Amino acid sequence: MAFTKKIFILVLSLPVVLGLVAPQKRALCPDGVNSAANAQCCSLFQVREDLMNNLFENECGDASHGALRLIFHDSVGIDPVVGGGGADGSILTFNATELTFPANAGIDDVLDDVGPFALKWAHVLSPGDFVQFAGVLSLAACPGAPKVKFMMGRPPPTAASPPNLVPQPFDPVPTILARFGSIGIEPQEVVALLASHSTAGADDIDPNLQGLPFDISPSTFDTQIFIDVQLRGTGFPGSGGNQGEVETAVQGTLRLQSDHLLARDSATNCFWQSFANNQELMMSQFAAAAFKMGLLGHNEADLIDCSDVIPQPPPFAGSPSFPPGQTITDVEQACSTAAFPDLPTQPGPPLVVPPIPQADDDDS
Numbered sequence: 437m438a439f440t441k442k443i444f445i446l447v448l449s450l451p452v453v454l455g456l457v458a459p460q461k462r463a464l465c466p467d468g469v470n471s472a473a474n475a476q477c478c479s480l481f482q483v484r485e486d487l488m489n490n491l492f493e494n495e496c497g498d499a500s501h502g503a504l505r506l507i508f509h510d511s512v513g514i515d516p517v518v519g520g521g522g523a524d525g526s527i528l529t530f531n532a533t534e535l536t537f538p539a540n541a542g543i544d545d546v547l548d549d550v551g552p553f554a555l556k557w558a559h560v561l562s563p564g565d566f567v568q569f570a571g572v573l574s575l576a577a578c579p580g581a582p583k584v585k586f587m588m589g590r591p592p593p594t595a596a597s598p599p600n601l602v603p604q605p606f607d608p609v610p611t612i613l614a615r616f617g618s619i620g621i622e623p624q625e626v627v628a629l630l631a632s633h634s635t636a637g638a639d640d641i642d643p644n645l646q647g648l649p650f651d652i653s654p655s656t657f658d659t660q661i662f663i664d665v666q667l668r669g670t671g672f673p674g675s676g677g678n679q680g681e682v683e684t685a686v687q688g689t690l691r692l693q694s695d696h697l698l699a700r701d702s703a704t705n706c707f708w709q710s711f712a713n714n715q716e717l718m719m720s721q722f723a724a725a726a727f728k729m730g731l732l733g734h735n736e737a738d739l740i741d742c743s744d745v746i747p748q749p750p751p752f753a754g755s756p757s758f759p760p761g762q763t764i765t766d767v768e769q770a771c772s773t774a775a776f777p778d779l780p781t782q783p784g785p786p787l788v789v790p791p792i793p794q795a796d797d798d799d800s
């Protein structure tokens with residue numbers, strides 16, 4: 437085994453030894469501290485510091501979650517028939533129009549947080565670039581998140597997105613998959629993107645409650661969303677009967693109907709299950725799908741790669757498990773070709789997951 441491993445390492449390093457792969461060249465930036473492969477990316481380091489310290493406050497909290505959600509609501513505003521600019525920042529510039537779309541409920545709070553920073557750095561980043569930069573940077577404080585590549589150079593938006601392009605939590609699975617499919621995002625990629633709901637919660641589903649997390653660990657980009665949502669629902673965190681919400685398995689959490697159905701529909705249930713016990717797979721597929729979503733409406737070749745400004749998020753230290761008191765018998769098995777993994781159960785009494793503290797409470 438040791439011998440095989442040595443040969444393996446030798447083969448891997450051969451191209452470097454032979455000088456076939458150039459060592460990555462990174463130019464020192466004018467700040468004298470940072471370096472970037474493309475000097476045009478140097479201006480982003482100061483934006484990065486400002487956002488990490490003053491918008492996200494170095495936490496995987498409400499402001500980070502909002503910036504992550506914003507990349508989705510901006511990017512999917514494109515359609516082969518009705519048009520739209522995709523990942524163009526129209527949700528910032530044409531907020532007066534886009535905030536009236538029902539699917540954008542709660543985005544007003546996100547713009548209250550993010551908008552002033554977008555204006556402050558408008559000389560460095562276009563609206564479309566800012567939305568993507570803030571979204572992928574927001575993951576830097578979320579343990580377990582992958583590093584998502586960031587490209588710069590999106591032109592300013594020219595118009596608001598047409599209405600009705602952002603999926604809603606009460607849409608049937610075929611409607612959701614058809615919407616994503618029309619812009620080239622496959623069912624497996626849709627499920628991978630929903631790893632984002634691992635660092636997420638709802639402010640506008642239950643009219644009386646804010647910051648209701650979608651899984652038991654909303655500050656960690658782990659696979660828990662794919663576990664918790666597969667468990668049999670037993671109750672609501674607050675009132676029942678809200679549109680887009682179904683019963684959840686852990687007190688204090690809120691389950692979206694769309695997540696619930698995507699975990700069970702035969703078009704997506706095996707993809708959903710495949711992430712439950714596979715942090716690496718979830719990370720790599722989320723990173724690829726999120727990057728792809730951020731290119732909607734653009735050609736990658738027209739943009740500059742500034743990925744070296746994005747930090748590697750901290751690793752996830754825990755391991756996938758069932759919430760306290762729950763076992764494999766609480767799983768609603770949906771995938772017909774493989775069994776849901778039999779995970780350990782977290783010790784302790786049943787959880788009551790606390791709400792996510794809100795970054796902006798002024799109009800909640």
Ligand code: HEM
Pocket residue numbers: 498501502504505506507508541542603604605606612629630632633635636637638639640641680692694
């Ligand atoms: C099937 C498609 C999707 C549906 C129906 C959906 C629906 C929702 C809903 C209803 C909320 C709660 C909003 C509120 O009440 O405050 C939410 C939150 C969120 N969504 Fe999605 N979502 C979808 C896909 C995505 C994707 C692709 C991303 C990737 C970036 C994403 C990221 C988030 C995040 C980060 C939050 C949390 C926001 C916060 O806590 O402030 N979602 N989503």
Ligand SMILES: *[C@@H]1O[C@H](CO)[C@@H](O)[C@H](O)[C@H]1NC(C)=O
Pocket residue numbers: 528529530531532547548551552555
């Ligand atoms: C909304 O759009 C207007 C006009 O483009 C802009 O002045 C304002 O700053 C935007 N608000 C936010 C929060 O982005």
